[in-house]
Amino acid sequence: MVLTAARRVVRSLVVVLLVTLGSVALLSLAPGSAASVILGENATPQAIAALNSQLGLDQPLWQQYLHWLGGAVTGDLGTSPVTHEPVVDALLQRLPVTLELAVMALAISLVTSVVLAIVSATWQGTWVDRAITAFSSVLLSVPAFIAGPLLIYFFSLQLGWFPVSGWSRIDTDGLAANLQSALLPAVAIAFTEIAAFHRVLRADLISTLREDFIGAARAKGMSRTYVMVRHALRPSSFSLITLAGINLGRLIGGTVVVETLFSLPGLGQLIISSIISRDLIAVQGIVVFVVVVYVVVNMLVDLSYNWLDPRVRKVAAA
Amino acid sequence: MTTAEQSSRTMAAPLVPPVRTPRSVLVAFAYVWLAVVIVAAIFAGVLPLAPYDIAVGPPRQPPQLGSLDLLLGTDRLGRSLLVRCVYGAQVSLVVGAVAGLAGSVIGTALGMTAGYLGRRADAVIRLLADAMLAFPPLILLLALAAVLTPSVPTILVGLTLLVVPTFIRLARANTLSWSAREFVTAARNMGAGHRRILFREILPNLLPSQAAYLPVVMAALIVAEGSLSFLGMGIPPPTPSWGGMISDAKDSIGDSPHMVFVPAAVIFLTVFALNQAGDHLRHRFDRTLHE
Numbered sequence: 001m002v003l004t005a006a007r008r009v010v011r012s013l014v015v016v017l018l019v020t021l022g023s024v025a026l027l028s029l030a031p032g033s034a035a036s037v038i039l040g041e042n043a044t045p046q047a048i049a050a051l052n053s054q055l056g057l058d059q060p061l062w063q064q065y066l067h068w069l070g071g072a073v074t075g076d077l078g079t080s081p082v083t084h085e086p087v088v089d090a091l092l093q094r095l096p097v098t099l100e101l102a103v104m105a106l107a108i109s110l111v112t113s114v115v116l117a118i119v120s121a122t123w124q125g126t127w128v129d130r131a132i133t134a135f136s137s138v139l140l141s142v143p144a145f146i147a148g149p150l151l152i153y154f155f156s157l158q159l160g161w162f163p164v165s166g167w168s169r170i171d172t173d174g175l176a177a178n179l180q181s182a183l184l185p186a187v188a189i190a191f192t193e194i195a196a197f198h199r200v201l202r203a204d205l206i207s208t209l210r211e212d213f214i215g216a217a218r219a220k221g222m223s224r225t226y227v228m229v230r231h232a233l234r235p236s237s238f239s240l241i242t243l244a245g246i247n248l249g250r251l252i253g254g255t256v257v258v259e260t261l262f263s264l265p266g267l268g269q270l271i272i273s274s275i276i277s278r279d280l281i282a283v284q285g286i287v288v289f290v291v292v293v294y295v296v297v298n299m300l301v302d303l304s305y306n307w308l309d310p311r312v313r314k315v316a317a318a
Numbered sequence: 319m320t321t322a323e324q325s326s327r328t329m330a331a332p333l334v335p336p337v338r339t340p341r342s343v344l345v346a347f348a349y350v351w352l353a354v355v356i357v358a359a360i361f362a363g364v365l366p367l368a369p370y371d372i373a374v375g376p377p378r379q380p381p382q383l384g385s386l387d388l389l390l391g392t393d394r395l396g397r398s399l400l401v402r403c404v405y406g407a408q409v410s411l412v413v414g415a416v417a418g419l420a421g422s423v424i425g426t427a428l429g430m431t432a433g434y435l436g437r438r439a440d441a442v443i444r445l446l447a448d449a450m451l452a453f454p455p456l457i458l459l460l461a462l463a464a465v466l467t468p469s470v471p472t473i474l475v476g477l478t479l480l481v482v483p484t485f486i487r488l489a490r491a492n493t494l495s496w497s498a499r500e501f502v503t504a505a506r507n508m509g510a511g512h513r514r515i516l517f518r519e520i521l522p523n524l525l526p527s528q529a530a531y532l533p534v535v536m537a538a539l540i541v542a543e544g545s546l547s548f549l550g551m552g553i554p555p556p557t558p559s560w561g562g563m564i565s566d567a568k569d570s571i572g573d574s575p576h577m578v579f580v581p582a583a584v585i586f587l588t589v590f591a592l593n594q595a596g597d598h599l600r601h602r603f604d605r606t607l608h609e
Contacts, residue, residue: 011448018449026465134344137597141590143541145548145561146582149568157572253456257545261568271457272549275464283464287457295452 005303012299019291024065027284077285082277087285090270097167097266101255104186113197118228121205140195144254147188148261155184167264185262189254193247200243204236245301249294348594351587359407368398370405371556378574391576399580402558409559413543414536417477425485426528430516433493447483455480456545463551470553477539489524496520526603533596537589544585560585
């Protein structure tokens with residue numbers, strides 16, 4: 001078991017190295033080099049060459065990469081040539097907004113989909129199940145950039161329950177205002193995930209409910225609800241957890257969309273404004289940060305099977 | 319979730335599965351809508367429609383009967399929303415189909431190589447797929463948009479990269495199971511070379527499951543292109559794209575909501591139809607779902 005876990009960690013590490021190498025290579029291949037962005041359009045070739053050597057962009061790729069990696073592991077992702085601010089500072093300043101959105105969206109989609117899946121599986125094949133399944137295939141086809149404007153139109157403009165855009169900070173505006181400004185964007189991202197999670201969990205629950213231990217528990221006189229929640233849910237949750245890890249990628253993409261739409265000061269807005277100002281060092285820093293988080297989360301998801309299901313532990317040990 | 323599957327459950331799992339029931343209304347609707355969108359996109363130039371970049375009436379007109387150009391209303395420059403949706407369909411379908419096909423060909427080739435050769439080739443290709451999957455889709459597209467100037471070819475490259483690892487995994491898994499079968503051993507014993515086994519024995523068996531994934535992949539690609547255009551990093555104007563139309567209209571959603579609802583409905587229906595078609599095809603052709 002320790003060996004499997006170690007192998008998984010090494011594999012993730014190699015992937016992180018490959019991905020960061022790719023990001024650094026992409027930056028140095030960019031047609032408009034970082035130097036011409038810093039110095040402006042009218043810079044002389046000599047000035048560009050001088051700045052390139054100062055930034056280390058004239059060195060071979062592997063040297064650039066080692067230099068970058070040395071900085072990255074000590075928490076230095078470079079300084080933005082546009083804002084003259086360290087990329088890590090800008091990143092950490094924006095991170096809480098994106099994190100709150102992502103966590104909220106994930107919580108909304110997990111809770112909703114678990115409830116819907118339990119209802120579907122309990123009354124499988126009936127009109128309730130068919131209605132929920134149809135609803136979920138509709139939700140699956142509503143990406144954040146459609147859900148967002150629709151939610152704004154109905155809940156902010158028609159009903160006036162939520163602000164149209166903008167972010168309320170938790171420390172200055174209070175928790176209620178903060179949640180109010182985060183709820184619509186989080187729901188907009190959650191739509192597709194609710195549908196995806198419901199599908200997977202419903203199928204897994206239905207196959208678990210056919211197993212003998214469920215029949216045994218029911219025969220002992222345990223209630224349907226108790227058996228569903230205490231016996232069936234845990235062994236059925238593996239695909240759900242795997243999918244939640246994988247779909248975190250789509251969720252992060254969703255935060256970029258809603259942060260732009262609702263003008264929220266998060267990482268997504270930072271990456272868009274950095275792309276527009278051609279601030280490649282900032283773009284690179286954010287991309288690398290997001291990718292590393294994503295890889296690490298998925299690694300932890302894989303490792304969590306050992307903890308979730310004793311059967312996996314035995315198989316791995318044997 | 320076909321109706322056949324559901325009815326088999328309610329009847330306490332009979333030993334012989336019931337005969338497949340006819341397709342649902344939704345699946346039929348999905349194929350009809352896809353046909354309409356494809357025909358509209360192909361014959362956009364022949365249809366009696368105004369050009370997509372000139373005004374056909376006053377700006378921000380709501381949908382109205384009478385003229386075909388004004389049927390779905392006009393945008394903030396007075397251009398016909400119907401016409402722009404039709405030409406936007408060209409962009410979305412071309413992007414989805416070309417990137418989907420290119421990605422599936424590249425991914426299948428790599429996945430077959432990995433599954434068939436095994437050992438070092440397998441390790442290298444799996445690592446490559448893992449590294450590509452490590453990028454959240456939209457983040458990869460944005461990283462490319464930062465470096466390359468957005469245009470149809472560069473977006474195609476980005477979207478193809480998104481699709482490749484999925485097809486690598488699918489093809490690799492299926493190749494592993496097919497190459498262990500007796501007819502492959504028989505072919506090898508009769509002296510067939512690697513190329514013959516790969517192309518004549520294994521590939522024909524992979525095609526149905528690979529093809530059944532295409533609609534779902536195309537739906538994901540249309541969403542990805544839409545998100546990118548919505549963020550202003552996609553197909554540059556004046557070429558109409560569905561995501562760009564929503565982005566264009568989102569600030570005036572309070573006064574003229576139809577300018578958002580029309581392209582939103584078109585994207586929703588297309589993605590929904592592709593997902594339905596994909597589920598339908600996968601249930602029929604994907605062996606891994608049944609075993």
